[in-house]
Amino acid sequence: SDYKQEPPRHPALAINSKEPFNAEPHRSALVSSYVTPVEFFYKRNHGPIPIVDDVNKYSVSFTGLIDNQKELYMKDIWNLPKYTVTATLQCAGNRRTAMSKSQKVRGVGWDISAIGNAVWSGAKLADVLELIGIPKYSNVTSRGGKHVEFVSIDKCKEENGGPYKASIPLSQATNPEADVLLAYEMNGETLNRDHGYPLRVIVPGVIGARSVKWLDSINIIANECQGFFMQKDYKMFPPSVNWDNINWSSRRPQMDFPVQCAICSLEDVNMVKPGKITIKGYAVSGGGRGIERVDVSVDGGKTWVEASRSQKSGMLYISDDESSDKWAWVLFETEADISQATEIIAKAVDIAGNVQPENVEVIWNLRGILNTSWHRVHVRVGH
Ligand code: MTE
Ligand code: MO
DSSP states (O other): OTTTTOOOOOTTSEEEETTTTEEEOOHHHHTSOSSOOGGGSOEEOSSOOOOOOOTTTOEEEEEESSSSOEEEEHHHHHHSOOEEEEEEEEOTTTTHHHHHHHSOOOSOOOOSOSEEEEEEEEEEHHHHHHHTTOOTTOSSOTTOOOEEEEEESOOOGGGTTOOOEEEEEHHHHTOGGGOOEEEEEETTEEOOGGGTTTOEEEOTTBOGGGSOSSEEEEEEESSOOOSHHHHSSSOOOOTTOOTTTOOGGGSOOOOBOOOEEEEOSOOTTOEEOSEEEEEEEEEEOSTTOOEEEEEEESSTTSSOEEOEEEETTEEESSTTOTTSOTTSOEEEEEEEEEOSOEEEEEEEEETTOOBOOSOSGGGOOTTOOOOOSOEEEEEEEOO
């Protein structure tokens, strides 16, 4: 098969699909460190992992609505100023398995770990585009380009054997503050094959689907990318839409992800000893909106306490503090006394005051994306 040369992976990952390889770590791995180790970072693929043997021969071509078609080699990318951005990548399908329990959805099942926080380094896309002749803060090129399409070298069955692709608006791509990267390092090491070697896009604050791995070309186009993953997937429909009445063109491709949080130190099967327990998890919001607050309940939502929040630089007291990583998650923690079986709940509020929905039913959608409902864990108590 095409899957004969897959890279080695950590044996502790839970495999949700083998070919293509889709896997997530145990939830406890996410709260062991602020930066998720590469080997425990979820892997989300739609085809075999491409092989790039000679990084010096590898190039990205720039085509479309620009004055001159260009080709950039890795040395051109390495020569640009190197930026490092801590950003949380989250698959839109994170927590899909739980949504499917309410009513069946289509898609790879994921528990709560189709998310990770990494330190990405590379060139800013705004600098790369400037190098090929598109100024910073452009909304449109002289030839009418308004979107930047990223095309991979992989092959996906959803694209009938063609490459994975996606686009973002030109205004975002040319805005240096949007921190869109062409990344060649993850957590200070050369990007590995699973995560896009030698070069991938990182679009902070946006669902993972737009952070195209194994970049082959960048096309400047007038309208958003017409690929499968932009037009026939990763769109959020209302609960009334089913596979018989779906009209894909009635919805826009999902970009920013909504406010999300999950408890990682406990799971439904846990039997805990009566007394003090520690409740830990992650909270994150899209679009660079930081986390304002995380509320935790240990009595099924009757009463709430505010959890403490931290990033690598330490405890956070004001979420829009200059020292906070705006594209990255916060880890939260609180202690509680448990004496009987109970439901433990976490819900977050972002700096725009956005809250998570109480139940999965109200946001149920046939593709099972963006399950951001309050995260609930049922624990039993015993010795
Ligand atoms: N890029 C390519 N070329 N092929 C893919 O299948 N999957 C996307 C995105 N980029 C994908 C891709 C999706 S849906 C997600 S969630 C992220 O990559 C996952 O990135 P990761 O595997 O590095 O965690
Ligand atoms: Mo994804």
